[in-house]
Amino acid sequence: MIAYKFLRPGGIAPYTGFRWPVGDWVDAGGVDPCRTGIHACAVRDLPIWMGPELWEIELAGEIAVQARKLVAPRGRLLRRLDGWNEGLIRDFGRACVRRTRERVGFLPVLSGYAFDADRLAGLGRVPLAAFAAARAAELRDGPAAYEEERRLQAIWLAERLGLEGGDLQAKKPPLAV
Amino acid sequence: MRLDRELACQEVVELVTAYLEDALSPEDRERFEEHLVFCDGCQNYLEQMRDTIAATGRVPVGALPAALEEQLLEAFRGWRSS
Amino acid sequence: MEQVPSPQDARLLEGLRAGDEAAFVALMREYGAGMLRVAMMYVSSRAVAEEVVQEAWLGVLKGIGRFEGRSSLKTWLFRIVANTAKTRGMRESRSIPFSSLGDDAGAEPTVDPDRFLGSGERFPGHWALPPQAWAPEGRLLSQEALDVIERAIDRLPPAQRAVISMRDVQGFTSEEVCNALDLTETNQRVLLHRARAKVRDALEEYMR
Numbered sequence: 001m002i003a004y005k006f007l008r009p010g011g012i013a014p015y016t017g018f019r020w021p022v023g024d025w026v027d028a029g030g031v032d033p034c035r036t037g038i039h040a041c042a043v044r045d046l047p048i049w050m051g052p053e054l055w056e057i058e059l060a061g062e063i064a065v066q067a068r069k070l071v072a073p074r075g076r077l078l079r080r081l082d083g084w085n086e087g088l089i090r091d092f093g094r095a096c097v098r099r100t101r102e103r104v105g106f107l108p109v110l111s112g113y114a115f116d117a118d119r120l121a122g123l124g125r126v127p128l129a130a131f132a133a134a135r136a137a138e139l140r141d142g143p144a145a146y147e148e149e150r151r152l153q154a155i156w157l158a159e160r161l162g163l164e165g166g167d168l169q170a171k172k173p174p175l176a177v
Numbered sequence: 178m179r180l181d182r183e184l185a186c187q188e189v190v191e192l193v194t195a196y197l198e199d200a201l202s203p204e205d206r207e208r209f210e211e212h213l214v215f216c217d218g219c220q221n222y223l224e225q226m227r228d229t230i231a232a233t234g235r236v237p238v239g240a241l242p243a244a245l246e247e248q249l250l251e252a253f254r255g256w257r258s259s
Numbered sequence: 260m261e262q263v264p265s266p267q268d269a270r271l272l273e274g275l276r277a278g279d280e281a282a283f284v285a286l287m288r289e290y291g292a293g294m295l296r297v298a299m300m301y302v303s304s305r306a307v308a309e310e311v312v313q314e315a316w317l318g319v320l321k322g323i324g325r326f327e328g329r330s331s332l333k334t335w336l337f338r339i340v341a342n343t344a345k346t347r348g349m350r351e352s353r354s355i356p357f358s359s360l361g362d363d364a365g366a367e368p369t370v371d372p373d374r375f376l377g378s379g380e381r382f383p384g385h386w387a388l389p390p391q392a393w394a395p396e397g398r399l400l401s402q403e404a405l406d407v408i409e410r411a412i413d414r415l416p417p418a419q420r421a422v423i424s425m426r427d428v429q430g431f432t433s434e435e436v437c438n439a440l441d442l443t444e445t446n447q448r449v450l451l452h453r454a455r456a457k458v459r460d461a462l463e464e465y466m467r
Contacts, residue, residue, distance in 0.1 A: 015210055035199065048211055068207055112381050127215035132382075135183075185384025187375045191368065194452035198433065200444075218389025225390055229408075229459040232399050233427040236408055239292030245309050249287055249316050250280070256320045257278040 001059045003040035003070050004163075005077070006051030014051055025076045031064050038075035043165040045069055047153035050127045054084035054161075083161045093121030095156050096133040099149065104136045113139070184212045189219045193226050268332040275323050287316075290333060294340040296424050297440065300417040301344035303351060311347050315340040330438060333431070337439035369456035393466045404465060411461035415454050422447060423454035 007013060011020045020026070031037040040057050041049050045068050061073035100117045104110035113136035120129040130153055138146035151168060158165030184192075189212050195201050196209055213220050240246070274282025294315060298308035318339050326335060374388045398404060412420055412428075421440065425431040431439070437447050 015213075035203075049214055051214070066207075068211065116381060125215070131215055135382075185375075185382070186386045186389075187368070187370070187372070187384040190370045190456075191452070194448055194455060198448060200448065216386070218386035221390040221392055225393060225459055225463065226455060228393065228396075228399055229455055229462055230427055232404055232462065233408055233412075233423065233455075233458060234430070235400075236405055236412070236428050238289065238429060240288065241291040241295060241312070242309070245312065246287060246291070248313060249291075250284070252313065252317060253280065253283045253320065256317070257280075 001063055001070075001072075002078075002164075003042060003057050003059050003075075004046060004081075005040045005055045005057045005075075006049050007053045007055060009052050011053065011055075011077070020055075020077050022077045022079075025060070025074055027074050029073070031062065031071050031073050037064070037071040037073060040070045040072070040075065042070055043158045043163050044151060044154045044168055046157045047130050047150050050089075050130070054081045055079070056081060081161055088160060089126050090121075090124075091160070092153070092156060093117075093124075093126040093129045096126075096130050096153060097121050099152065100133045100136050104140050107140065110136060110140055184208045186212075186216060186219050189213075189216070190222055193223055196223075197226065197230075265331070268328070272323070272326070272328065272332060275320075286332075286336070290336055293421075293424055293429055294337065296417070296421045297337055297340050298344040300421050300440075301341070301348035303348075307347065307351070308344070311344045312340065314347075315343040318343060331435060334435050334438045337425075338441075341440055369453055390463065393463075398466060399462070404462065407461050407465045408458055411458045412454070415457060419450045419454035419457075422450040423458070426451055427455070 005020075007020060011022070012018070013020060026038060028037045038057070038059060040059060042065075046054075048068055056078040057075050058078055059070060059072035059075045064071040097114065097117045101114045105114045113132055117129045117132040117136070120126075120132060133153070134146045134149040137149040155165060155168050157163070158168060189209060192201060192205065192209055196206065201209060213223065241249070271282050271286055275286070291312070294312050295305075295308055298311040298315070299305065302308050302311060315336075319336060322339070326332075330338075374386065376382055376385050376387050378384075393399065412423060415423065422436060422442075425436045425439070426433070433444065433447060436442065437444060440447070442450075
């Protein structure tokens with residue numbers, strides 16, 4: 001199964017410090033989500049785990065599908081997605097800001113979130129801007145709106161990166177960005 | 178109003194030891210790591226906790242006061258010869 | 260819990276039983292200071308704690324023939340000190356309830372609340388004054404830094420001091436500490452957490 005993985009510069013796993021080889025199968029020896037196993041993202045999880053490098057990873061064995069990630073006993077990095085670069089990240093941030101402005105831009109109190117998202121995206125703190133966008137949506141329309149904003153973020157990334165995002169069918173037409 | 182799953186920094190700092198001891202539930206661990214994705218304040222705090230632990234490991238074990246060591250040695254010799 | 264004694268433990272044990280002074284001195288130098296810290300969890304003064312340590316060592320020597328090696332040697336040593344100290348503590352007119360063993364606060368935050376945004380803000384509970392990355396890293400390796408840490412540990416309440424010393428200075432495992440001090444995993448973790456947070460604070464001050 002094809003999935004995605006964010007790594008630190010140099011192909012290093014963010015929480016374990018493991019240095020990933022490219023092309024070779026890595027065996028985790030078991031699956032115990034969050035503890036053991038190869039952890040990866042489905043397309044819908046991409047906005048949650050954004051990191052410096054984005055890689056395509058092939059997972060094998062019995063894959064545990066969790067709310068925010070996939071965990072498999074074996075995996076191998078296939079290729080780095082060059083499309084995931086500073087320019088794309090910046091555009092992604094702007095897209096989040098724009099959706100936030102449209103959603104809460106003129107509402108008292110909540111409009112502050114649009115300001116925050118804008119400022120954060122401008123500072124290059126895009127993961128935090130994306131989080132602010134999701135929170136703003138939630139505060140306006142409830143927890144489902146948080147998930148919806150995250151889904152729209154994932155769709156945006158899937159389209160720009162040319163990824164298969166079949167399970168992310170938009171319920172409404174995507175906002176023109 | 179917040180999502181249940183969302184952690185604020187003030188909560189994250191209280192979970193750091195449990196995280197390092199591998200004692201968080203899978204859900205909490207996921208929330209903890211998700212938060213670290215975008216929060217450099219908490220990333221720094223976690224890193225500093227790791228540094229603190231490493232540095233503490235270099236503190237010498239320490240010794241008993243010399244007088245007490247002498248007394249203990251005397252007691253040992255007394256016990257040995259009894 | 261059944262444990263196989265380490266080769267080093269087995270050697271020291273043999274040495275003690277045989278009356279080998281070198282073995283006794285090795286054990287005393289390795290664990291003496293830690294035993295004193297544990298004693299201070301339960302009694303009111305350092306002088307009394309020193310007496311407890313003496314009493315405990317006598318208990319160790321008397322019991323050395325019976326020690327079967329089912330727990331690790333150091334767990335056994337520390338249990339004897341803890342039990343001796345508890346008994347002594349109870350005999351003193353001021354007995355120290357467990358609830359005061361450094362876990363005074365219970366749910367008190369370990370980081371100054373002023374460093375976070377308040378409940379009226381857009382991101383309540385998020386950093387207002389986030390920790391800055393420590394630099395240069397070499398400073399952490401200095402003798403000064405070690406002094407800062409030692410002073411911070413000395414200022415801790417007795418139970419936090421004992422747990423962080425045993426875990427982080429001496430390298431006991433979590434299980435060894437829980438067995439030695441008769442703490443639950445959770446108790447132990449709370450004490451360790453509070454202690455480490457204070458030491459980190461002290462280092463943050465130093466690294467400024």
